[in-house]
Amino acid sequence: MIGATTSGELRAHNRVRLLRAVHDCGATRTRSQLTRDLRLARGTASVLVAGLAEDELLHEEPAREHARGRPTQVPGPHPRGPLALAVDVREDAWELAACELGGRTETLDLRPHDGTPEGVLIPLGEAVAAHRRRLGHRVVGLGVAFAGPVRHGGLVDIAHLGWRSVDVPRLLGPDVPAPVVGNDTAFAALAEARRGRLQGVQVGLHLHVDFDLGGVLVVDGRPLGGASGAGAEFGHMPLTGGDRPCPCGAIGCWSMDVGTNALLRHVGLAHGGGKGRAQAERVLATSEEAVAANARALGRGIAALVNAHDPEVVTLSGHGVELRERAGKTLLAACEPRLMAIRRDHPPRIEGSALGWRGALVGAMESVFDAFLTPECVEMWRETGLTRVATRPSGRM
Amino acid sequence: MIGATTSGELRAHNRVRLLRAVHDCGATRTRSQLTRDLRLARGTASVLVAGLAEDELLHEEPAREHARGRPTQVPGPHPRGPLALAVDVREDAWELAACELGGRTETLDLRPHDGTPEGVLIPLGEAVAAHRRRLGHRVVGLGVAFAGPVRHGGLVDIAHLGWRSVDVPRLLGPDVPAPVVGNDTAFAALAEARRGRLQGVQVGLHLHVDFDLGGVLVVDGRPLGGASGAGAEFGHMPLTGGDRPCPCGAIGCWSMDVGTNALLRHVGLAHGGGKGRAQAERVLATSEEAVAANARALGRGIAALVNAHDPEVVTLSGHGVELRERAGKTLLAACEPRLMAIRRDHPPRIEGSALGWRGALVGAMESVFDAFLTPECVEMWRETGLTRVATRPSGRM
């Protein structure tokens, strides 16, 4: 990832490696385990941990369980350490959470909304700004997930809500940290890669089923973003042979045939506009036939993507979990005949997400920490920390 | 890419960085330029270059052109330095080449073949073994490109030649270095990323048109390989709405409608089996209508992939170059209406390859150097070099 060239960068690099390790394991590994896993000398680990504790990045607590020797410590988030703010904006409501290093999250706010850009983003911006004022320098970033493609770091389109190039950072207002805006599917995939069923998987495919279908490839733990940031749109490939025009502007999109919009259409109910979640759940629970149609379309598309990308695992989140449970056989029956012969021998596992509906939020949090856990940002935290301590009335030494 | 943790690894890391820089620029940059580009102190560069020259990895020659000050040197491949062997196996012939650090290649052998696994691989293995004996320790690897999917590092399927899980390393025989076996499209994409039109491109899409169609995504300079190594198969997604069974075992593959097989079928001629290259070229030159059908299918598929992956550039190699030149408008006309509205504003450039038909060979070479230019392998070369020098009768010093 990094080209450490000087010994100073080496130190910064090892500091980040240690923080990453603590974060990725959810602050569960002991210091001695970390020392071994990162192949550090005990002395080096000592210096590193002491430095990170000094900088209010880590805080050690005694380990709960002991083996024989001297008890070891467990490095975890510092009580004044960095926080990520994360938001999941769904079609009908949003949730704001704060997350510590290690991934512990606490919901700060949860509100329904009217679906208009202003109705969503202005109250959200105010809520974020208020929490940021309260939490001060600890907030190292903001991640926001949306159910639509995101271009150039902040322009969001949600076709069926009528959002066209909505400038999210601008509408959130100036009192908000520069946000990492992302697609919910891509964030869910990131979460799955870090804390779910795609951990340690080289090539995985993640599909998120809600009102419509999003999908993205996860390579080496990272969802593929696309040039302008708007990758993660497998839903807009014509994989099921349909020719219906899609609200996205293309023709015959896979997304037209999978998701609650498709469910509602199948039983002849009104759909679109981010409405009808409750109704759709009723259909999902009762209409065998509508569920089967959804599962068939899902299976056909998965076959195409498996042919092209050869993933090791396919994970489903959102309603995908239920589709798999309710109509797994139908799904596989639609998938298998459309696989290349060479894929049929070892088809990928198709699994439900480990994170359920929380993936997008967790992924938004992860992406904030991904941005923060770099030598540059961590050094910057260190430097601003020094000035804080120097100017703090009752500063430590 | 790597986590250097000790100062020793730091040195190894910088040695590799320098070698990579020399290789990637084709041994054209001067030492002073490299020093600046890699942000090294002049003293460090001095030590590094001296070490690499000592190890017979680099060899400095005076720069041709001088500005004012003291003349600088140009580090290039050492006359006894590492060599990559690369092979491009087409449906009707193969070519074997040797490549120096920096990318200069020399064709060693070029032979037609009968298309059977044994008829291809046994003579090829003998040729490789002979050259390897001649070149000795300098050969650091072998890369072999095939026109079909490659699984688990060496099992090759070429449906229309009747190859099923052909074990390439075994058939090449034991006197051959462990080969990097890969798909021709993936290798062509790698070449394009390193020395062609995908240089510096974050997300690119490369499509290779020959008898059929291969395609792969290039992310951060690396073609995506898939879990078992058999990614790069965009040709086997049902993107054109057809329902013809494909020799690969799936249904309605895009690849059925693009390439010389499709051309021949369109004019009612026999096709398949890797035969008919000359005939196809005649059709390509004369039948406006067949070319247009190919271009339309190509355009439809490109639209789907652009929707899903949001690439910055789409590059075409093989016959793709001609399709674009002969029927570019038809291609775009089929592509555009199938793009998502948000993609239509800034659609990716569609360009011909900079490497023409040599991409697969160049990519095979690059992948050998990718494997070699790591701290581990370079240190190993150094160590074996020390023993070579120590035991060499007329060794230096």
Next chain:
DNA sequence: GGCTTTTGTTCACGGCTAGAGCATAAACTG
């Protein structure tokens, strides 16, 4: 021919990690 400019070389210096030796704090043993 002397001056300027750029590059290569050498070396003292500070920073980093490894590893050894010692201190520490628990669990185990009888």
Next chain:
DNA sequence: CAGTTTATGCTCTAGCCGTGAACAAAAGCC
């Protein structure tokens, strides 16, 4: 309960690395 065992944390030295400054070298420029 006291000594032993075991694993960990801390401290210090040695060795390696890159930096940067001073110096040497080799050209072009006036």
